[in-house]
Amino acid sequence: MPSAPEETDEAKRTDPKTFLANGLQVARSMVLPLLALFYTIRSDGAPLAVLLGIGVALLLAFFALAYVQWYRFTYHVGAEDIRVESGVLARQARAVPYERIQDVSIEQSLIPRLLGLVEVRFETGAGGKDELKLTYLAEKEGERLRELVRERRDGTADTAPVGGEENDGPADEGAPLFAMDTRRVLTFGMFEFSLVVVAAVFAGAQQFEVLLPFDMFDFEEWQRLLAGPGAWLAGLGFAAQVIGAFIAAASLLVIGFATGLIRTALREWGFTLHRTAKGFRRRRGLLTRTDVVMPVHRVQALEIATGFLRRWFGWHSLKLVSLAQDSGNASHVAAPFAKMGEIEPIVREAGFVTPPPELEWQRSSRRFGVDSAVFAGLLFAVIAALLAGLSAAGVFARLDLFIPDVVYIVLVSGAVLFTAEQWILWRKRRHALGDRQLYSAHGVLSPKLDIASRRKLQSVEIAQGPLSRLRGYASLKLGLAGGTLSIEGLPLERARELRRALLASMTESDFSELA
Amino acid sequence: MEERALSSEHDDDGALTPLHPDHIKVLRINALLMLLPVLAGVIVLEIADFAPAGLFAGLYLLVAIFILWRIPRRRYRFKGFAMSGDRLRVVRGLWWHSDTVVPFGRVQHIDVDQGPVQRYYKLATLTLHTAGTHNASVHLPGLLHEEALAMREEIRAHIKRETL
Structure with a gap:
């Protein structure tokens, strides 16, 4: 296999301090169980020296195991893939081709951070479970490896354009696109x-x-x-x-x-979001500092949300829905707590636009609103009616049971509340079809706005249940890489019209031009 | 109830190709295989003899006739697909109706599967996988095996052309 000039062909070990970090971490997680164990043995009357001896022996065993594991773990950065071999008794070998690596993220938790080590994770879109990770490398080596993998990947298969500023080089750091100072973090808190x-x-x-x-x-x-x-x-x-x-x-x-x-x-401590040549680079965290790059061309959709109280102060959050995973979370937070004025530039950089004022918003089917409101209250109303009927028939009196009025009051007000909630939800539910994007807004107390790129959708389904079939409305469920998006309760005709329009923009391009 | 009346427009809402008629037989045999273990239970209940003789057997018979006769036919009637130059549409369900369109340009990979019963009737299931979280795989059962293979080749050729 041909190898790049700066890489030797031999397999490498992770940073030698790794076994120290791993040993310390295992020891830290064992402190409480050990104390509990000692406490029990101690009450049986074992001398302190024996206990200390056991403790030291266990500690040594942890470190010895960590050392052997470190010794048996090797990685090799090849011309086409990264290979990792590991395991003390059973050996595992894994090869991950560069084309399959969606992203490389670097994470530092407390102990490795003190030792100047980082964990490097290669995200393949496998869903977080089987991701390849190297624990731990020196900070510099981690950075170097990340740049190297990105260059190799982009050089081999991923020819999708990454913005217009390819020659900025990897280390460009201008003013952050978005940052949170201490005051902002505390307000958020x-x-x-x-x-x-x-x-x-x-x-x-x-x-x-x-x-x-x-x-x-x-x-x-x-x-x-x-x-x-x-x-x-x-x-x-x-x-x-x-x-x-x-x-x-x-x-x-x-x-x-x-x-x-x-x-x-x-x-969120020290949250900064930079726009680099490769995408959005987000760094945050006080004890565990994470450093994630989200490639711009992989952003499939946006999610702008706010909360019950914070909306009155104008605070919103922005998430990017993307193919790569963010520590088990499908969407990447690009701005957790920001004013709309701060969110808009990020949205623009992601290649999206916030809803223009002339956009034609449409409501869901009125029948859908009526049905969901009626059904929301129905259960409570039925129980109340049942109880009233039974007590009128004298069933409870015969059973020596008494239903206090409070029960009826609770049931009826429950029915009214849930009905009102669904009705208001329906009134607030809107969607719109822009030239390049699909918008969906919903939620009353904490409103949410989803913005999806029309051409980056994967499939379109018109789904109906028994009720919606009788009443002539449908849900439009969209296949979105890394997220879900569905518009509920559309009039059937509108659902079909939307699907036609979306399919027309989807079929203009192939998947390989998107991801 | 005759939902076919809906589909009279052009393009994505147009007429559907029905599945192979043998698909009903496959559905029936699969239903029968599901019903058999229940039969054992019914026999036990009949022997235990704590309800009027024949009650459970009668109920079972009614349910079995419904499941074996009526449901497969109805499921078959409401299933269908439409394949055009650049997309596949798969429709199914009466009460739980679903109408999905997958553009070929979004297909990640394609499976053609045959269960043992399907194999006997030379049928197959075509499955399209997309990168979407919702509808990650869209199944189209009840195709003749050769037809499913031909469809696979056609979709694959399309993907290749687009990628190159």
Whole structure:
């Protein structure tokens, strides 16, 4: 096999510090189980020296194993593919041709970062499970390998044009297309209030209250406990209970906000998005720093979303739907928290446009709106009617059961609420067909806008269920590489019209010109 | 109920080519194979004798006739395809109706599969794979094997021409 001048033909090992990083990571994940184990043995009366001995032996074993694994792992960057051989007892060999590599991403988690190492992942579109990765390489070697693979790939098969600035070279770094400063990250964090964590803490508090020396929901007990230094508080009687409840609620709120802030800061710290010759380059993360390049020509569709509260402040997020995967996530976040004015340039760079004002938006079928509204409330209405009927017939009286009015009130208001929700959803659901793009907007509390390139769609399906068949509407389901896009409840004629138009623009080009 | 009336326009909404009539037989035999294990259960229930004799057997017979006679015919009637110069349209289903068009230019690879029953009747299933997440593979059963192979060649020739 012919080999490029700068590559020797022999297989290489990953960075020698790898075994240290791996060993440390295994050791770190074993600390808690080991402590638990020691605690149990210790209570059986084993001397401390023996325990320490076991600990050291295990630690040595981890590092020895990590070393052997490192020793047996080799990679070879060939002229046509990358080959990796690994395994201590069983050997695995894998070859990945450059043409199949969608992208190369570099990731750094905490321990490798301290050691100056990176994990290099080769994304083949296999869905994340069987991706080839090299753990760990020195930072420089990782960068070099990424550039090398990109050049080889683009040189061999991928002849699709990558923007107009091919001669910028790989290392161009102008002003970022989009960046988030500390203030922005913290503002973002405030909006990421985590209701889930609050619920979990609340549930956890109930679960684990057996571990507490007292019942945390017993306010009298609280008062007794407060009788010492907090006697003045307990003396306030009812006021103390109110204050206690207030403190509990406030601490839950603080936990929710803090979780949101910390999680967001960890993920989004130092977020920058650059437009390089090869595509969008995104770097973010505080402890685990990721560096991902998303080739522009692989962007299939865009997703602009906002949230319940943040929409009133004008904050939106932009995701790129692409063939390559982003740590298990099909779409790449290009701007997690930005004003529309900041999103528009990114959209333009991706080769898309935001909906022009003269675009003709269309609603879904009115019948679809009516049907979904009716069906949303139907279940509750039916249960309410059933209960009312049975109690009128005296069934409950005979069974000695009594249905309080509250039940009816809940059921009826549930029916009304769900019906109203579906109706409003229908009113907000819109789609439009532009010259080059298909737009679909939906959602009331957190509206979402999908923009798909007409020529990059893969297939078009008109789907109908029993109800939509009777009532003459249909869903248009579009095959989109790396994502899903469907427009619900279109009048059948409109669905056909859209399909004709979309197919006309799809058949203009072959897949190989797209991806 | 006669949904064929819908399809009277040109192009992507036009008339469909029906599948090979033997496809009904394949559907029936497959349904029969599904029904057999249930029969064992019914026999056990009849022997156990805790319901009027023949109740389960009668019910089973009714359901079996429906599944073996009526459903395959209806499924066959509402299936169809249309192949033009640059796209394949596959239609199926009465209540759960689906009408999919795949342009040849989006086909990643093509399978022609034959199950054992299909093989007996010299039928095959043509499957087109696309890169889309939705409808990643579109199946068209009930084609004569030679016809499926010919269609595959035609689609492949088209892909090649476009790529070169």
